[in-house]
Amino acid sequence: MYHSESGFLNKINDNIEIKNYDAPEPEDDEVTVEQAYSGVCFRDILTKQGFFPRVALPIIPGHEIGGTIVKKGKNVKSFSIGDKVSSLIYVPCGKCEFCLTGRENLCPNKKSFGETLNGGYSKYVNVNTSSLVKVPPGVPEEAIPIAACVTAMLVHAIVKMGRIERGDNVLITGAGGGVGVHAIQIVKAYGGHPIAETSSQWKEEELYKLGADHIVHASDDFNADVKKLGGADIVLEDVGIRTFNKSLRSLKTGGRMIVIGNLNPEPVSLPLGLIILKGNTIKGSITSTREDLKIALDLNASGKVKPIIGRKINISEINRAYDAMLAREIFGRVLVEY
Ligand SMILES: [Zn+2]
Numbered sequence: 001m002y003h004s005e006s007g008f009l010n011k012i013n014d015n016i017e018i019k020n021y022d023a024p025e026p027e028d029d030e031v032t033v034e035q036a037y038s039g040v041c042f043r044d045i046l047t048k049q050g051f052f053p054r055v056a057l058p059i060i061p062g063h064e065i066g067g068t069i070v071k072k073g074k075n076v077k078s079f080s081i082g083d084k085v086s087s088l089i090y091v092p093c094g095k096c097e098f099c100l101t102g103r104e105n106l107c108p109n110k111k112s113f114g115e116t117l118n119g120g121y122s123k124y125v126n127v128n129t130s131s132l133v134k135v136p137p138g139v140p141e142e143a144i145p146i147a148a149c150v151t152a153m154l155v156h157a158i159v160k161m162g163r164i165e166r167g168d169n170v171l172i173t174g175a176g177g178g179v180g181v182h183a184i185q186i187v188k189a190y191g192g193h194p195i196a197e198t199s200s201q202w203k204e205e206e207l208y209k210l211g212a213d214h215i216v217h218a219s220d221d222f223n224a225d226v227k228k229l230g231g232a233d234i235v236l237e238d239v240g241i242r243t244f245n246k247s248l249r250s251l252k253t254g255g256r257m258i259v260i261g262n263l264n265p266e267p268v269s270l271p272l273g274l275i276i277l278k279g280n281t282i283k284g285s286i287t288s289t290r291e292d293l294k295i296a297l298d299l300n301a302s303g304k305v306k307p308i309i310g311r312k313i314n315i316s317e318i319n320r321a322y323d324a325m326l327a328r329e330i331f332g333r334v335l336v337e338y
């Protein structure tokens with residue numbers, strides 16, 4: 001039996017409770033993964049705050065999962081004990097029109113780790129093999145749990161939905177957060193010019209070091225600044241109402257806005273005339289597929305995208321980490337270390 005100190009969400013708005021947990025035997029199509037780290041995501045905070053009504057409480061939160069296989073169910077043929085694996089943030093159904101056409105990120109029947117399945121806030125997690133990708137050599141341990149929710153999600157948004165080409169200007173809103181710092185590197189890896197929007201002046205030097213070509217500020221009319229740089233071919237919108245309108249006005253004619261995040265559930269207003277006149281596109285992009293996850297891990301293996309980790313914590317410090325994330329005190333991702 002594999003046991004460890006694990007985090008539990010018992011009730012909406014309660015603090016995460018830490019208690020000893022015995023991982024059950026893996027089901028026939030599952031493996032037990034031993035994690036060195038698991039990722040902490042802003043979505044975990046939204047889950048705690050009750051934004052996702054389908055959450056099956058009590059639950060082990062967290063959906064950023066990866067590590068080494070230590071046990072496998074009896075149907076598992078394609079993975080072996082000792083394999084390093086990274087997991088999608090959900091288990092696809094494998095049967096719907098989306099799963100059958102390589103778009104399992106859109107599967108309406110998917111089960112989500114940390115919401116409808118016990119998740120990553122535990123050293124040992126059981127994962128269905130349909131969520132797993134083998135990790136190639138050379139990937140840093142810290143990159144493994146965040147590959148699906150951060151790196152591959154961005155590959156999906158920037159490459160598949162945004163169709164980035166060499167020389168494209170890509171405006172990244174909320175660039176100092178855990179997502180933005182990886183987006184800068186991916187844009188760079190594909191030959192684009194990252195323009196980083198941040199509201200935290202202390203993060204600027206680090207953003208330039210990661211490869212940002214320019215920095216603009218949310219407090220200014222940053223769309224005017226982006227226009228001076230030629231306008232944005234792609235905007236990666238990860239903030240919502242605070243930046244949305246300026247982001248839209250930053251787009252070039254024919255530009256693409258890819259919406260990947262929304263910190264505030266308030267609706268935004270959409271100037272339809274502007275979208276029509278400039279032939280702009282607005283697309284939502286949700287999580288990642290196994291194909292995206294493979295590309296992301298290859299980017300990690302080649303060193304083109306490095307995991308930017310702001311803080312490593314013990315699971316007992318999770319509630320304080322949430323406070324620090326809400327106060328935007330952390331540059332990069334938070335990992336729980338086991
Ligand atoms: Zn996440």
Ligand SMILES: [Zn+2]
Nearest residue numbers: 093096099107
């Ligand atoms: Zn499906």
